[in-house]
Amino acid sequence: MLLKRVIALEGEQVEFRNGKLFVDGREIEEAYVRYPCHWNLSPRQVEKDCVYLVGDNRSMPMESHHFGQASKRRIMGVILW
């Protein structure tokens, strides 16, 4: 089981530019990210019935971090606090 943050919903476009998250071309303020990163990810659309997931710890290179889109059916629950 993985613990990840939902950063985009189906149909939305996700992109990272020098560590900044953009959803549908709009920069998202992410106060919860503790360590700055320099990830670059070309724009991609979240598929039907999927959500885009990224962890808050982005201190490692992008290639080493497990993130991406997954089916909504895989969501087991939400954190309580």
Added chain:
Amino acid sequence: MVKIKYLFIAALIVILGIVMVTAVFPSEERRVKKQFRLLSEWVSKSTEENAFTMLQRMKDIGGLFDAHCELRVPDQSLSGSYTREEISTYAGSARSQASQLDLKFYDLQVVFPEKEVAKVTLTARLTGRSAAGERMDETRELECLLRRIEKKWLFTQIEVIEVLKK
């Protein structure tokens, strides 16, 4: 009062009986899960492991697999049918590249789609250090098939499921 005492003793005997039967004749699900516990134990490696233990572990790991096992691990370019000996050698080679390894399985869900076949979905987490001292921490979802051959549940297929698609 005496009746209550006898009832209590009878209940205790029944409970003990159930525990004994479960321990002596484990369910098929428990037998399947035991194979994962053994795989976890034998793949894991401490820093003090000697050459003799390493060879024994390689042999033990091979014994958990069917004569031919289908592996689908795209990250490691492992795809196809491998013999028990090939898997044993591969496991030995992979283990020798690490100074310490800890393999744990979580959330095992066992179903029996047909007689003598078990399908298990689970999360596997491998942590440790490479021989060069680099930290390893990999988590994957797996789907495994085991077949009951001569009263032993043996791995016949292991597939890494792509959960997150970048």
